[in-house]
Amino acid sequence: MAVNELQSTRKPPIFQIGAILWLRTNLFSSWVNGLLTLASLYLLYISIPPLLDWMVLSANFNFGTVNILGFEIKFSEVMADNQNCGREAACWPYIYEKLYMYIYGFYPREESWRPDTVYGLTALLFVIVRLVRNYKYKNRVILSLIVAYPIVSYILLAGGFGLLPVVETHRWGGLLLTLVIASVGIIVSFPIGVVLALGRRSDLRVIKLFSTLFIEFIRAVPLITILFMASFVLPLFLESGNNFDKLLRALIGIALFQAAYFAEVVRGGLQAIPKGQYEAADAIGLSYLQKNALIILPQALKISIPNIVGSSISLFKDTTLVLIIGLMDMLAMVNMTSQDPYWLGRETEGYVFVTMVMWVILYSMSRYSRKLEIRFNTENKN
């Protein structure tokens, strides 16, 4: 019989670490992998330099003199126009000239501080939510912010109530409109989606049937159809008829559409919760609402974060479809501004600019989702 002493742990051998090893294991682990690496490098080589050249190196940055936060920055003597901008590379002065349209649409210039304030408040909201994380009454603070924020934003953007001059929604446009549609769509549809998901798993047959029918109907129809229905069919049923705000109609359509998708995403999360969790919640005497609000949904939503954000990103991109019912979102502004007779043939710059703005917003959303996932992960915490 042999008795062995407990051995002490030691570091891994030195050839297991270092840059060359990383290259070998990740990029050149086999012939196939090596070839793929070289092919990818070649693709980057033929695509990146021309793009860089078009966007930056040969591009025209002659903005004239620009006032940024009170500082006069002189890029060139005069701003370039369509003629002396050149055709072989990007003409950024065009974007600069149309920037207001891209961001605010036809929002009156003298009122543009109002959307700016809303942007500022949105940023502030995220900062506050982050700061109060460990504060005793954080739930109350966050809840009151969630209630106050849409009201304040609405009053700022739309005006009225005797406080601010009214800006009708058909003058909203550009990035402002994109953000309004996307955020209202996501925020309004989310609770509806959660309720639908619970409804679809309910023991009550009628509720289950209604939820299932609603979800399956909406999911089987393209968003364009729903937007058309909301825009042209919905007013037929309503007394106010065509006076019914066009933006509101689109928002209702989008919220219902997105609710069906969220419902399925959340249902996926609900299905991943073991039966034991329901039983334990039942056994300690929680009611249906308490069980779902305290035990099931927190876990189900946590698992669903990647899909919820994925679905939100899809919706954000789909908002560009509102241009077909005559709402002028950021993408519609590319078409709009390219009609300017002084700036003919500059759609490319517009599309590239919109792409970059979209990418920045959507990539941030994706990163934020990753952060949330890590923060809420209590399952594998050590």
Added chain:
Amino acid sequence: METENNKSNIIEISELNKWYGDFHALKNINMNVKEGEIIVVCGPSGSGKSTLIRCVNFLEKFQEGNIVVSGIELTDDAQKIRKIRSEVAMVFQHFNLFPHLTIVDNLTLAPIWVHNETKEEAREKALKFLERVDISEQAEKYPNQLSGGQQQRVAIARSLCTSPKIMLFDEPTSALDPEMISEVLDVMVELAKGGITMICVTHEMGFAKKMANRIIFMDEGQIVEENDPINFFKNPESNRLQLFLSQILTHDE
């Protein structure tokens, strides 16, 4: 035994029948439990023992028969069910702790939301019970950071937090590594000595011998035999119990 005859029945089960679809899972179960009694239910797997105790707090619906728990008859009435569940606690085979809440939050959930206690009261009591099951130093951790034995002890503490009159144990040690079984059984022995009414579905015959007032043997959805621990093991009457005992005791003795 004699003194307990004076005590009233806290659980009365009569003519209980349950089906899963066509499968007759419980057949004419009659069973009374007196206050403070420790009952062990055993039997081969699929014999309906878990189903039986899960009927007591209505985790399973039954089609025929009556169950009266501390004077309340079990019906579909959600109010009554919640009332009974607030008096009957259950410990599960797989612990079923809430993984998104810390240990102490797992314990305070029911007191705060079901029994309307303040956060401070609930927390104080939770820490007391955690100390009783000897894991107070883990209070702020999450369930998955604990070993199986520790999780089951937390689950027991969680069910104690609502001051139940009855505790149901559904194979509490079956999912545990062997070296963790005794720490859970120790806690259960302490509880049994404390005078709470207990129904335990378990295969731990050592616990049954030491603590049970009565042992019930079930097979194929019926109660085959019930007896006090001494006669249960010494003089099993039915063939099925003799066979069952010979199978589970060969390795123990």
